[in-house]
Amino acid sequence: MEENLRDAMAEAVRGSIFLMSGNIISTAILSINSILLARLLGPDRYGLYSLSLALFSLLVVFSDMGIPPFLMRTMALLRGDERAKEIASFTVRISLSLSLLLSLIGVAIAEPYSSYVLRRPDLCNYVRLAAIAIPFVTVCNLSSSILLGLGMSERSSTVPLFQSTSKFLVSTTLILSGLGIFGAVFGHLSGYIVAAIASLLLVRGFLSRRASGSLSSMLSYSLPLHLSSIIAIAVNQYTTLLLSSFTDFEIGNYYAAATFSSVLGVVTSSISPSLLSTFSRTLEGGIERMFKLSVKYSSLLIVPITVSLMIFSVDFVKIFFGDKYILTPFYLSLFLLSYLLVGIGSLSIGPLLGSLGRTKVILIISSFGASIFLPLSYLLTNIYGITGIIIAQIFSSIASTSLSLLILRDFRASIDIKSSIKVYVASIVSAVPVIAIGHFLISPLRIILLPLYFLLYISLIPLILLEQADLEFLREVLSRIKLIGRIADLILSYERKIMELSSRP
Incomplete structure (x- = not known):
């Protein structure tokens, strides 16, 4: 059982790192995109662009219905079972039908929503265009859930990258071509379309033509x-x-x-x-x-x-x-x-x-x-x-x-609770000398002490919390991840030396 736990924990660590990497990169791309849009459109048109997405954002919440976590759990529970494909197909069809309905509702109410809620009737077509993206958002979310449930976090992490990159390229290109707010909204839609197509290609082998499942469950x-x-x-x-x-x-x-x-x-x-x-x-x-x-x-x-x-x-x-x-x-x-x-x-x-x-x-x-x-x-x-x-x-x-x-x-x-207390202690104790030294430096120059804080932390944590088994486990897991394997190996080797020095009589 311990071996199974180690494998499961290894998958969790690996999955978290891949998802984190994908989310950080996609967030950075979207942040750059937002900055560029704000500069290219100007305050007035950027505000109108943001308002054009308001109804879309609201309807996306209702299209979710808590279904992606259900699908992820199901795929994890039935991993290796042929029934998983049928249940996944059933869930995708139900969720996609709901999102299509909400998208149609969004298109239908775009005119009164723009006129009476946003008080800007000229935004009607932009609101409609944004509402078309709802089913594609659903496809992205469901595909990510399937991949995560199957332990394929490296594939799942690419979905937000497809979305953010496509949105960035299309929206900036169209705005520079003189299409203004339309270019920004169409770029938003295009990002989800590209990501949905890519994610469907990633999960097509895990869906079946036959769909079966319990709606009540x-x-x-x-x-x-x-x-x-x-x-x-x-x-x-x-x-x-x-x-x-x-x-x-x-x-x-x-x-x-x-x-x-x-x-x-x-x-x-x-x-x-x-x-x-x-x-x-x-x-x-x-x-x-x-x-x-x-x-x-x-x-x-x-x-x-x-x-x-x-x-x-x-x-x-x-x-x-x-x-x-x-x-x-x-x-x-x-x-x-x-x-x-x-x-x-x-x-x-x-x-x-x-x-x-x-x-x-x-x-x-x-x-x-x-x-x-x-x-x-x-x-x-x-x-x-x-x-x-x-x-x-x-x-x-x-x-x-x-x-x-x-x-x-x-x-x-x-x-x-003992392990948690030790983590708190290591984090706080490592901060004391950094704060003391920081009093002699002006802000924001103090930021150069950030590496010192983490050096103190990784030096202290093997002395009060980590054991040899922890280091071996982390090395085994992190060495499989090319993105951080080398850096992780250096840190863990350093912590092992600290541990060995502390254990000498």
């Missing part, structure tokens, strides 16, 4: 996840309402902090899907052990990155946003506190419950978190302003994670 799993997403959207809208009472300056600083903290979100969002697939594979035995390992290894990565961003928040903000965003570093540090909950399982709990099919429990946890945030944010906002909103978000995250841990007792899953 699919919906009983997916609907609670969809409702959880709707709750998150409602909470986000409520947050926007609270923010509207503050000055533009404060709101700008808040969103700058939220945007920068989302960089870490790219990392965490790459880990969760891999864990869902991995947990689903280990349902027959060892899932409790697997949960502990997932918390341990995800903490090893996320906690020090979070602490480093907090230490150098002032420097990062000055580099990327300039000197005018004086409130952003403080807001950013508060935003990042929620990511530290990874050490008590915040990143692993959702995938674990999803693998067990307990999506109703996920809905309960989401509802509980929202019930904490809504009244608390209103109260704290009146006292502390925007800071109160972020504090309420932190307390909501803590409450949700705490409830999750209590629920997990019924499944005999728990965290290794």
